[in-house]
Amino acid sequence: MYSFEPTEEQKMLMDAVDRFAETDLRPAAHDAEETGGFEQKLIAKGWEMGVLQASIPETYGGFGDRSVVTGVLAAESMAWGDLAGTMAVMTPGLFTMPVLLAGTEEQKQKYIPPVIEGIWQPYSVALVEKSFDFDPNDLSCTAVLSGDEYVINGEKIMVPFAKESKALIVYASLEGKTKGFILPAGTQGVIITPEREKWMGLNALPFHSIKLDDVKLPKGNLLPGDFEPLLDSSRVAVAAMAIGVAKAAFEYSRDYAKDRDVFGVKVAQKQAIAFMLAEMATEIEAMRALTWEAAWMMDTGKPDASKQAYLAYMGSVDMAMMVTDRAVQILGGHGYIREHPVELFMRNGRGFAAFTGLAMV
Amino acid sequence: MIEFEVPEKITGILNVIETVAVNMMRPVARYFDENEHEIPWDYINFMHTATKGMGGSASMAPSTKKEGPRIAYQRLASMVEGLSWGDSGMYLCLPGGMLGSAAVTAAGTDEQKDRFLKRFSGDKPVFDAMCMTEPQAGSDTSAIRTSAVLDKETNEWVLNGEKIFVTSGHKALVDSQGFIVVWATIDKSAGRAGMRSFVVEAGTPGCQVTKLEHKLGIRASDTASIVLQDCRVPFENILGSPTVETTTKGFKGAMATFDATRPIVAAQAIGLARATLELVKEMLEERGVKIRYGLPRQKLTSIEKDVIDMEIQLRSAWLLVIKAVWMMDNGKPNSLESSMCKVKAGDVVNKITQKAVEIMGPIGYSREFLLEKWFRDAKISDIYEGTGQINRLVVARQILGYRSRDLS
Numbered sequence: 158m159y160s161f162e163p164t165e166e167q168k169m170l171m172d173a174v175d176r177f178a179e180t181d182l183r184p185a186a187h188d189a190e191e192t193g194g195f196e197q198k199l200i201a202k203g204w205e206m207g208v209l210q211a212s213i214p215e216t217y218g219g220f221g222d223r224s225v226v227t228g229v230l231a232a233e234s235m236a237w238g239d240l241a242g243t244m245a246v247m248t249p250g251l252f253t254m255p256v257l258l259a260g261t262e263e264q265k266q267k268y269i270p271p272v273i274e275g276i277w278q279p280y281s282v283a284l285v286e287k288s289f290d291f292d293p294n295d296l297s298c299t300a301v302l303s304g305d306e307y308v309i310n311g312e313k314i315m316v317p318f319a320k321e322s323k324a325l326i327v328y329a330s331l332e333g334k335t336k337g338f339i340l341p342a343g344t345q346g347v348i349i350t351p352e353r354e355k356w357m358g359l360n361a362l363p364f365h366s367i368k369l370d371d372v373k374l375p376k377g378n379l380l381p382g383d384f385e386p387l388l389d390s391s392r393v394a395v396a397a398m399a400i401g402v403a404k405a406a407f408e409y410s411r412d413y414a415k416d417r418d419v420f421g422v423k424v425a426q427k428q429a430i431a432f433m434l435a436e437m438a439t440e441i442e443a444m445r446a447l448t449w450e451a452a453w454m455m456d457t458g459k460p461d462a463s464k465q466a467y468l469a470y471m472g473s474v475d476m477a478m479m480v481t482d483r484a485v486q487i488l489g490g491h492g493y494i495r496e497h498p499v500e501l502f503m504r505n506g507r508g509f510a511a512f513t514g515l516a517m518v
Numbered sequence: 519m520i521e522f523e524v525p526e527k528i529t530g531i532l533n534v535i536e537t538v539a540v541n542m543m544r545p546v547a548r549y550f551d552e553n554e555h556e557i558p559w560d561y562i563n564f565m566h567t568a569t570k571g572m573g574g575s576a577s578m579a580p581s582t583k584k585e586g587p588r589i590a591y592q593r594l595a596s597m598v599e600g601l602s603w604g605d606s607g608m609y610l611c612l613p614g615g616m617l618g619s620a621a622v623t624a625a626g627t628d629e630q631k632d633r634f635l636k637r638f639s640g641d642k643p644v645f646d647a648m649c650m651t652e653p654q655a656g657s658d659t660s661a662i663r664t665s666a667v668l669d670k671e672t673n674e675w676v677l678n679g680e681k682i683f684v685t686s687g688h689k690a691l692v693d694s695q696g697f698i699v700v701w702a703t704i705d706k707s708a709g710r711a712g713m714r715s716f717v718v719e720a721g722t723p724g725c726q727v728t729k730l731e732h733k734l735g736i737r738a739s740d741t742a743s744i745v746l747q748d749c750r751v752p753f754e755n756i757l758g759s760p761t762v763e764t765t766t767k768g769f770k771g772a773m774a775t776f777d778a779t780r781p782i783v784a785a786q787a788i789g790l791a792r793a794t795l796e797l798v799k800e801m802l803e804e805r806g807v808k809i810r811y812g813l814p815r816q817k818l819t820s821i822e823k824d825v826i827d828m829e830i831q832l833r834s835a836w837l838l839v840i841k842a843v844w845m846m847d848n849g850k851p852n853s854l855e856s857s858m859c860k861v862k863a864g865d866v867v868n869k870i871t872q873k874a875v876e877i878m879g880p881i882g883y884s885r886e887f888l889l890e891k892w893f894r895d896a897k898i899s900d901i902y903e904g905t906g907q908i909n910r911l912v913v914a915r916q917i918l919g920y921r922s923r924d925l926s
Contacts, residue, residue, distance in 0.1 A: 159592060159844050164519050226520050290816035388812075415918060426925050431914035432907075438917050439838075439858045446837035447830065450522045457523075464811050465833075471815070472830035510815070 161449075167227050171234050174206055178238025183405075183498075186239035189361035190501055193353075195242055203246030204277035208235070212518070213257060218270035223257065225390070225452040228518025229397035233445070236401030240505045241361035243398060244515055248317050249273075252280035254390060254517040255326045255337045259382025268324075268339060281322040283313035283340070283367055284514035293328070293335060293388055293513060298369065300329035300338065300379075307331070307338060307379060309346075309372040315356075315515065319349050319365035326380070327369065328514075337380040337387065346372035358504035387517070389455055389463050392470035394516035396448040399477035399509045400441060406484035406502040407437045413488055413497075430487055437480045444473045452518075474509045481506030522837075525589050528596045535597055538565070539604025544888075547605040550738035551891050555730055557693065558608050558738055566613050566643035591778070591843035595785040599836070602789025606895045607738030609786060610685060614638040617779055617903075618646030618690065618699040621715055624775040625757040634697055634717055645689035645696040648775075649681035649744060657908045659701070660710045664746060666702040668753070668760075675716055675756060677702055677724070677749040685902070687742030688727050691720045698725075699757070700746065715757040724749030735894030773853070780856040780903055781842040784863035787899035788836045791867040794892050795828050798874045801881065821877060828870045835859065835866040857904070857912040864900035864909070871896040 163171065181199055189195045208231040213219025221227075235243040249272050256268045272280050286297050298311025309329050316325065327340045340347065347367060354364040411434050414425035424430050451469040454462035481503040485492035492499045524532075542561045550558055601609040610616075615638050622634050637644045655661040664679025677700060681687075690696035697719045705712035718725050729743035753760070799809065802821065809825050810818070818826070838859035845852035871893040875882035882889045900906045915925050 158521060158523060158525050158589075159840055160519060160521050161841050161844060162520065167520075290814055292814050292817060294812065411917065425918050426920070428911070428914075428925075431918065431920075431925055432910045434917060435861070435910040435913035439861050439913060442841075442855075442858055443834035443838050443862055446841060447834040449520055450833075450837060453520060453522050467812050468826070468830045468833065471826060472834060475827075475830075 161446075163226075163230060167230055170206075170208070170211065170227065171230050174208065174231050174234040175237070177203055177206055178235050182235070182238030182242040186242060186361075186501070187495075187498065189239070189241065190358075191360070191495075193360055194363065195245055195361055199242070200245050201277050203235070203242065204249075206231075206235075206246075208232075209247060209250045209253065210273055213253060213269060213273050217257070217265050218273040225393060225455040225518055226449065228390075229393055229448055229452045232394050232397035232516065232518055233401040233404070236398035237405045239361075240398060240402050240508075241359045243401075244317065244359070245362055246277070247516060248282075249278060249280045250517050251282035251317075251515070252324060252326055255282075255380055255387050256339070258386050258390065259337055259380040259384070261381060264339070264377075264380065278323060279318040279321040281316060281318045281325050282514060283316045283319075283325050283327040285313065285315040285511070287312065287314045287366075291511075294384070296328060296330040296335055298327070298329040300331040300336065302331075302376075303373075305376055306373045307376065309338065309340075309369045309374065311369050312366065313369070314354065314366040315364050315511075316349075316367055317362050317364055317515065319367055320363065327372075328384070329369075331379075335384040337384070338374055339378040339380070340372070340374065344372055344374070346370045356508070358501065358508050385463055386455075388513070389451075389466040390517045391514050392466040393448055393451050393455065394518040395509055395512050396444065396451070396466075396469045396473035397518065398512075398516055399473040399506070400445050400448060402502055402505050402509075403437070403441050403444075403473075403477045403480040406481045406499055406506070407434070407441060409497070409499055409502070410434070410437075410484035410487040410492075413491075424487075433483050433487060437483055440476045441480060444469070444476045447472055470513075477506040477509050522840075524596070525592065527589065528593050531593065532596055532600050534568070535600035536603075538568070539600060543601070543604030543608050547608065547738075547888060548885075548891065550605075550608060551735075554732060554737040555740065557689065557740075558611055561608055562611055562613055562643050569614060570639065588847040591781070591846040592840065595781055595839055595843045598782050598785040599789040599792070599839075602786040603793045604789075605738065606786055606790045606892075606898075607736035609789070610736060610739035611689070613643030613645050613689075613694070616646055616686060617648035617775075618697060618717075620779050621648055621699040621775045622717065622757060624778060625715060630717070630754070630757065637695060637697075642694065644694045645686050647684050647686045647690040647696070647698045647742075649684050649687070649698050649700045651683045652680060653682055657905055660713065662701055662703060662713070663706075664700065664702040665706070666704050666714060666716055666756075668704070669750070672750070673753045674750040675753065677716060677718065677746040677751065679746050681744045681746070682729075683731070683902070684742045684744055685739060687744050688730060688740040691725065691727055691742075691744070695720045698744065704760075714760075716751055717755040717757065718746070718749060718751055722749055722751060734897055735891065736898050776904060777851075777853050777856045778846060780860040780909070781839050781846070781852075783899065783903040784835070784839045784842075784859045787863040787867035787896070788832065788839060790892055790896055790899070791828075791832050791835070791863075791870045794867075794871050794874045794889065794896075795825070795832055797887075797889065798828075798877060799825065801878060824873055824877060828873060831862075831866040832870060835862040838862050854913060854916040857909040857916070860904060861906055861909045861913060864906045867896040867899050 210219045211221040212223040300307045300309045325340045326337045350366045417424045448469040451465040484499040485503050666675045700716045703712045724747045727742045731741040842855040842859045875893045
């Protein structure tokens with residue numbers, strides 16, 4: 158059957174996340190972006206929502222089974238509050254989710270519970286590389302088996318919480334295929350660039366680049382599973398967050414347009430603006446449906462799930478750029494001023510094209 | 519629970535529809551494009567018999583009284599999508615209840631539904647049509663001039679006026695014992711509140727088809743002009759309330775009809791868009807171009823980017839249609855979703871068919887293939903049942919909480 162109705166449990170989770178997004182994340186977003194970070198207690202509070210924990214089975218310290226649909230619902234809700242804040246809260250998932258999806262039973266038992274049980278702790282990921290046509294399936298970073306060890310060489314950028322992380326999943330090309338490796342902090346040959354990376358947005362997240370110079374990892378640190386489900390997970394997560402940001406931008410510009418006087422009426426009463434808003438709402442709804450379907454296909458193991466996740470990702474990235482750009486346009490000059498959040502939405506809106514790997518559900 | 523499994527009852531019917539589309543529509547699609555105003559009777563007669571056998575007609579006014587999960591509109595949208603994949607002009611020739619029936623279902627009494635709709639289950643195919651547009655009134659439906667005056671002596675409504683762009687008007691009035699639903703005003707000074715709809719049956723004196731249009735596309739479907747000259751219909755043929763209220767109830771009847779029919783018209787667009795995309799991919803593959811999914815944008819060819827975007831737009835537009843009919847089936851108000859899916863589907867089918875002709879170059883432009891026909895057929899989806907602009911207006915009012923006087 159077709160249904161667009163979330164379960165009662167999902168609605169409860171979304172309600173909680175919506176509240177956190179509205180009362181905690183959104184009010185903190187501007188200062189976090191300007192000063193370069195969130196207060197730890199805010200991240201901790203977001204972590205206590207249990208979005209990630211709800212998708213980890215009890216055996217590994219969580220309290221639920223993974224549902225991609227639940228994941229995208231929560232990701233959209235939280236990203237509506239603020240993207241960087243959502244990514245900060247969810248960063249440990251970039252470590253646990255690959256272990257859950259591609260790890261051995263032993264790895265899951267060993268690595269997931271310490272992250273999942275208890276407070277938010279920095280565990281992260283190193284995937285992105287510095288090239289214009291970065292392709293997660295075609296990495297420059299390599300892993301070679303040498304005796305009982307993998308030797309990893311390469312450079313990674315956009316590693317969130319790189320300095321403080323207790324461990325990373327680092328992705329490297331092993332015999333031409335992308336594989337994840339568990340990289341504990343302090344491993345020899347890992348050089349973290351001391352200066353933070355500077356990006357157009359996401360200033361509230363500490364990013365660093367890292368160099369991997371003959372890094373030797375035991376055989377047991379390889380996640381043997383395929384990369385494809387991990388990439389799918391990331392693509393729908395990025396799509397869901399793009400939808401959340403777009404929804405935030407749409408609502409803000411809609412409310413502004415209903416309030417702003419122009420030529421004796423509200424600016425929303427002009428078709429030029431009203432039609433922009435109508436198209437924004439329509440495209441958000443369309444991409445949400447596509448992303449939900451991709452998530453449902455992943456949950457039910459449909460053969461075309463990967464393709465659908467890709468389509469949802471590509472479509473949502475374009476949609477988020479269009480919607481956030483229009484939100485700034487609707488506010489006119491005020492949209493260009495950092496007091497209003499739409500310019501940040503727009504910077505984030507463009508970023509989604511480069512955020513693969515920075516979110517997972 | 520959020521899910522997207524096509525219900526089994528729909529899958530079964532879709533298999534039949536596909537067989538019809540492949541065997542009875544595609545082979546003659548070009549013929550009926552080039553021989554405008556000829557009627558595809560073989561297909562019509564087959565569909566008339568077959569839909570009765572299938573237990574669910576492709577009527578715009580599906581029965582919603584059945585037991586079990588309500589999927590009547592979901593099934594209808596799926597069937598329309600499947601038939602339009604075959605040929606969207608021929609889909610419009612479907613007998614057994616189109617927009618006129620939808621209006622009867624949305625605004626009529628039980629007695630009227632029984633009296634007007636039972637003719638569709640007879641031996642011969644029967645058609646119906648909706649008459650809204652007039653030479654001076656298109657999207658601004660409240661500007662219609664056709665009048666209905668009650669003759670108290672005979673207790674009859676007397677209709678006068680001219681209607682244009684009536685889909686299947688000729689088939690409803692001349693080629694079968696069908697009916698048309700005519701929108702007219704019973705009180706010009708009351709504006710929208712004075713608007714009512716009237717059923718005019720085939721053979722009623724004073725009702726005449728005066729013209730068949732020559733169109734850009736969907737040529738298998740007749741588009742008629744109808745003149746009403748002192749056309750008398752029984753008092754009981756008025757749909758909804760016979761008195762003018764202070765509210766815009768009459769107008770709302772028409773708008774309620776649109777909530778049900780816009781997703782179906784959107785489904786037509788989607789079927790045509792899917793046909794186009796499938797053919798383009800097939801033609802490209804024959805010529806050694808296979809679309810590589812999963813690559814970053816920077817590594818895609820221009821054609822791959824176009825095709826992938828077509829797929830994104832097609833699928834997401836279809837899901838909006840499904841959502842709108844799912845809401846309809848579940849009794850949820852869907853004015854917003856129904857207009858949204860029409861906006862999106864009207865856009866998408868035009869972008870896809872236009873891009874398809876562009877990508878295939880001279881092959882796309884050639885009448886040897888159907889791409890150029892589909893390009894022409896597509897345009898109507900952004901025009902009828904509310905232009906893209908009118909539907910944007912409806913969506914905008916809904917999301918802004920505005921009434922028509924706030925945003926026009």
